Amino acid sequence: MTRFTKYHLVLVGIAVLLLLMSLVRVASGQNDITSSGTFAAALLLAVPIGLAGLGGLWAERAGVVNIGLEGMMVLGTWFAGWAGYQWGAVAALIAGLLGGALGGLIHAVATVTFGVDHIISGVAINLLGPGVTRFLSEVLYKEGTPAADAGAGITTSPAITGKTWEPSLPLLSDGPDLLGKLESTHWFLLSDLAGILGGLTRNVNILVVLAVLLLPLTFFVLWRTAFGLRLRSVGENPWAAESLGVNVYLIKYIAVVISGAFAGLGGVFLVFVSTKYVEGQTAGRGFIGLAAMIFGNWRPGGLAAGASLFGYADGLQLRSSGAVTSFFLFGAVLLLAYLIIRARRMLAPDQPAELAARSPKDYTLMAAAAAGMVVLFWLWVTVDQLPNEFVFITPHVLTLLVLLVASQRLRMPKADGVRYRRGEQH
Amino acid sequence: MPPPSRRGEMSADTLATAKPAVELEGITKRFPGVVANHDIRITVEPGTVHAIVGENGAGKSTLMKILYGMQKPDEGTIKVNGTEVAFRTPSDAIAVGIGMVHQHFMLADNLTVLENIVLGAEPKKGGMLDTATARKRITELAESHGLRVDPDKLVEDLGVGDRQRVEILKVLYRGARILILDEPTAVLVPQEVEELFQNLRELKAEGLTVIFISHKLDEVLDIADAITVIRRGTTVASLARNEVTSARQLAELMVGSELPTPETRESTVTDRVALQVAHLTMEADGYRPVPKGTSVETYVEKLRADGKRLLLDDVSFEIHEGEILGIAGVEGNGQSELIEAIMGIRAAHGGIALGEQDISTWSTLKRRESGIGYIPEDRHRQGLLLEASLWENRVLGHQTRKPARNGIWVDRRAAKADTERIVKDYDVRTPGVDTLALALSGGNQQKLIVGREMSGAPKFLIAAHPTRGVDVGAQAAIWDHLRNARAAGLAVLLISADLDELIGLSDTIQVIYRGRLVAALDPSDITPERLGGYMTGAIAGTEET
Amino acid sequence: GGGGGSTTASEAPTGAASSEAPKSALKVGLAFDIGGRGDKSFNDAAYAGLEKAKTELSAEIKELSPAADGSNRGDLLRQLADAGYNPIIGVGFAYGEDIKKAAEEYPDIQFAVVDSASNAPNVTGLLFAEEQGSYLAGVAAATKSESSHIGFVGGVENDLIKKFEAGYVAGAKSVKSDIKIDIKYLTPDGDFSGFKAPDKGKVAADKMYQDGADIVYHASGDSGLGVFQAAAAAKKKAIGVDSDQRQTVKETDLQSVILTSMLKRVDVGVFEFIKAFQGGAKGGANVTYDLKVDGVGLATTGGEIDDIKDKLDAARQDIVGGKITVPAKP
Amino acid sequence: MPAGLNRALLTVAGAVIAIVLAIAISSVAITAAGASPLHAFAAFFDFGASERAQSNAIATFLNRAVPLFIAGLAVAVGFRMNLFNIGVEGQYRLAAICAAYVGSTFSAPAPIQITVIIVVAALVGGLYALIPAVMKVTRGVNEVISTIMLNYIAINLSSFLVRGPFAGQRAEGQLTTTTPELPDSAMFPNLNFVFDWFGLLPPTRGGGVWGFLLVAIALGIVIWVVLERTRFGFNVKASGLNGPAALASGVDPKKMIIAAMMLSGGIAGLIGLPEILGDKGAFNSNFTAGLGFLGIAVALLGRNKPVGIAVAALLFAFLDRAQGALQIANVPPSVITIIQGVTVLLVVVANEVTNRLALRLEERRAAQELGTNKVEVAA
Ligand SMILES: Nc1ncnc2c1ncn2[C@@H]1O[C@H](COP(=O)(O)OP(=O)(O)OP(=O)(O)O)[C@@H](O)[C@H]1O
Ligand SMILES: Nc1ncnc2c1ncn2[C@@H]1O[C@H](COP(=O)(O)OP(=O)(O)OP(=O)(O)O)[C@@H](O)[C@H]1O
Ligand SMILES: [Mg+2]
């Protein structure tokens, strides 16, 4: 029953969002707001974040906080690059997975076996990841090595060999490219939809498909299988799980190693995009992935939304600094909607009691919302080019704003971050 | 998959020839510095309820954990149904048909009842969790044993009674033939206890064996067929039910000395109001301040009219100097909320006055400073810094008062000296005041808390389950301290699940039910059973005090 | 030269290490910028110059990379000085301040700094007229562009990269004054991840190509890979930077999209400086490597700009002859 | 207090074992790299052949330790009450640029000038840390995420400021963007005279040994006193050990979060000052970044206690100093990061093990000492 309504709520939310985006696009003339290019970029940028977030999800559902995702991702990139240039894309994929899993294993040993604080162990892994990979590069890629002859440098691996497959949807986003045609008409709503669909279906890297599929797969495994039930129970109450014969240590180990592997996969993806390992290419995505996961309330769907939001904002700012100013308009419209809802509820004639129960806080809130709306609108009208620095931070600011609104509804696994020892009860 | 339970197969006539369900031989278990179990011998006959009693820390839970494979014995052998076993994990114990309901609930709150029950023994179909089969089996089990639960509810939405049933279902679901229940009644009211015992008798009739642990000796006498007494880790007596004449006899075996009981003495109640609570109301979905110009009463009216769930619903009472007001109620009916509202930990509507002072807008700190003491219901959660020394625990809650405070500094010397005083006056068994709190046993931790909360001459004390999980010796000491303070004019709000304690100590008893005070009773002529009736809502109305 | 390690104001004699070294030996020290040796770019170019000095001038060489946070640049210079190296070269404009201090502390040692001006009597500034080279890149792009729409992707928005932008824009406008030029930087000044983000480079360039640009010039380090990929995907062209990327990039499908590369001959600058030092030259001045001395220029590998050689040569002549002054700031 | 001594000894023993293990592991790495571990470790201790080189090396070492120590302190204040201020990175950067700019706008006698700069830095850092604190207190936003996001925002903001409103004149031909030069009165006097005491040559480096070292030491002592001896420190400890108990004892968690976060941010604000006031004389695009993250490692290594943090900072600085020396010895310098990472990991593991051991001992001791009592009671 609740599932049902929640599901509908999500659909309605998406529809309203689409409508708003379309409105803002038409009003501002910034076609990039819903262009296929923006959505393709969003997908490209969201996938590594999403994969890191999935890594976080697996670990934290089993009760282990994984702030070391960044370091595991770095390991993933390096090993993918190293294997990829020698044995091709599949080897890169496997090596990256294993590299990340190795980081996860270290984290598991520290946190599960030795009971080290999870944050602490994660920080150490974030220190180790770049250190180890730099060291490996210095040793294996130095002048005179075969790798260096193949194009490696201390900061980059040689390019990985072999091509990855980038399929498109036949007819719709390929060949006749019906969606592309529709998009270029710039009709209200229809073109927006076409742009979004086109962006998400055209020349999609096979790894993207894989990554996106991992979301429902994760949901299925964690919420529909016996193993998933055990994993979640370990994150909620490991003592209960233990008392029913669940091997808590083993499950935590598996979860954290898988977590590392997912982070590593995120690294592999980055390597595939740039066709080689580039030192520093993860650029904090592990952290952002963690944020996306928390943002998504420790659920795959929410995590996807968080990663998408971040990827979208980043893609938009990279493609069009001008379109970013439309967020002002977007914010103004949202605040207006909020005000209308509040005002209607206040003025509803059949609710005198509610009228009496209005507090000054409500008024301040509404006044602030109104003022914010005016300011945002004014900004949208007057500013046509933000300083680049303000454009760059768009995704981060948006994430903060959404968290401010939604944070109180979040519920993390109860035993997340708790040090569990067999036989010792809380 | 666990073996399906073979109900009724082992009938009474096979009993005589059957091997003992459980034989524990010479079990010894040492923890660093403690011998929890020493050469324990117990034989449990199949199809019986076998009670194990012993004071706190006697080693009961440890023994049961050994039997359940959660801990390994250092010495000794375990035989189940005549064959020797060596468990490495609980799964080994589960495999031979042992199930355990733990002293503290072992449930994952954010999972459904069904998920909690099937965890570790999940029915699978094509790699997926087969919820349909599980639901069917749980419903069957629940019906055949009278354990009503909704399999699809989240455990966090359940009350204690329901949770206890889920725990038992967990065990039955695995087809256990030997049930271990470690203090299952601690959180239940008499009616629920009776219901549980009914279930146990039924299980026994089906041939299951039950090992039952409790501090409540009358319950033990009510249900047990055989009783083993453990003292300081060793078995001191193994008796059949008919060998035991009275609870007192058992208790003396347990502690090796006379048994204290809480008894009211002459009333010390004065006519000076120490604490007054008026129309205290708390919303379930978060506190919102009452709008300006609206009175609390009309606001609360509106909340009720709107159908909002209230955790506290118009609670009003007075406590006088020298009076102990007992609050009786099944756990989860607003007791925690009430004390947290009085302490200022959770916001609520309504008035709270200490003496003449309205303190309802004060911070917790200010309330404490003005003379409210607080013995929390969960000492590990709210009462102690386990990894800090005793003297630091003495400072806790008194950071802003003498002797702990000296300007912006913590006065370490004075705090230590005063901790020494508490250790002495309250008989806290500890090597010294620099010892970490976690090294103390539960009873000694509790005595420290009581001593701390009594220091600085409080005017009013909240005592929530002051003797929960504390052995009889410490219990008597704590009661004495409460009575003495009461005689000196202290007002006490006593909350306890131990109805004997409540009746014995209180000058007045109020019953809380669904956030409301539903009855005011005179402890001098109320039995635990009648009190239970009020607490469960079975009896309505107010008796004259 | 030689005989480094003597001290500043204090009376102490030369350090032990340097006095042991044979007087005649040429000991050249070089400190890299963040990224260090093996970056296949700027630092490696400097190293190439150093290596040339080793083989051709039989110099003893030592090269050091700074810590990842660049906190020890000054320290590396001093370690080299204390170990008796002279001359000492700092690679990258970030060395400007540190080299000034080191030079004051070690007045008997000759220093050089790449991309920054001389700021002490014993410091030689090795400057490169990136704007001039970029001007030519702009001319090439504008001439080759069929859509009259080109782009520029900068890695980090600092003043060095802005020189590239300024020259490129000026060059392009000199061909078609109404040409459309999309400009995008990947990260702000101080956040160097913009040089290591091929995916961001790809997204930014993708957008430019989708909007109709057909040639994009990048000055974004490793992020340029993304620009090349975008070009390959869009079947359009890109211009590389620093080295001849048509040669250094190993992927054949990417090589073919590289129209040309703006060369910045840090190797030449470094080698020439060492050679001059050996010849007894003293610092205190800047040496600018511009078009005149072929310190910057366009690569011709692949022959894609052979057809517009005349036009490029003319532009080059105008700059060398002083007819055109290329702006160094956008 | 023999129990305390026991614990301290155990801790030290654990740390030593961990470091030895870390050395063993990195030796394997070094050998794998084809270098000799002995050479590598010699390089760590090779402070140079000449006296001048040695003085310089000591100065480098100390100068590196100072900001690391302050960063560790900043992080530790939050960690002590389970507040994970990952945002030290952004706080110090923003504080540094604001302080550098404000300091350049006026000229006063050195003590006043420097004090104003320090106060501005602490204020800006504290206020920037106030943002996640308020977000946590009012809206329950997890501080780990908000501070990570705010780091990115701070980096961009400071880049905007240094190029825009706070931009200063830059020497001809210099490409670093910078704030205006600080007046001489803002430069913190160095400690080179100490070298004279020992008959050593003073280091040449920039300003020599940064005088800010003294501020750092004073700060360490103040923080130790605040955390260990004051009521505020007690409340921090209580909140960290058991939040609900602290709440029930009258500690207002919201106020504590705000206070601890602001204190943490305020200390973080000072991280950049040693470099600016001791050497650079301005905030520029070469400003040392990443100290906030290193501070986390330093704090963890130092078990969130000022003395431990000082040791950890010295250890990290000692290792970092060898960047050049290792390269001269032809050892890959990234060995340093490996040693640092492995040490942190092993030390926290060792901490955990020794801590548990110590608690076990404590319990046993308590039980043993009570053993005699018990008999009496039974009798
Ligand atoms: N894991 C453990 N480590 C160390 N000591 C332990 C451990 N578990 C129990 N003990 C000790 O063993 C003794 C027996 O504890 P146990 O929990 O078995 O007592 P109990 O009889 O169940 O008490 P209660 O009635 O309070 O439940 C206690 O003194 C306790 O100190
Ligand atoms: N897992 C454990 N590890 C170490 N010591 C333990 C453990 N469990 C219990 N103890 C010790 O056992 C003693 C008392 O144990 P016990 O569980 O009976 O405490 P308690 O407070 O009475 O518990 P409860 O509140 O559950 O009745 C304490 O000294 C405690 O330190
Ligand atoms: Mg027990």
Ligand SMILES: [Mg+2]
């Ligand atoms: Mg107990």
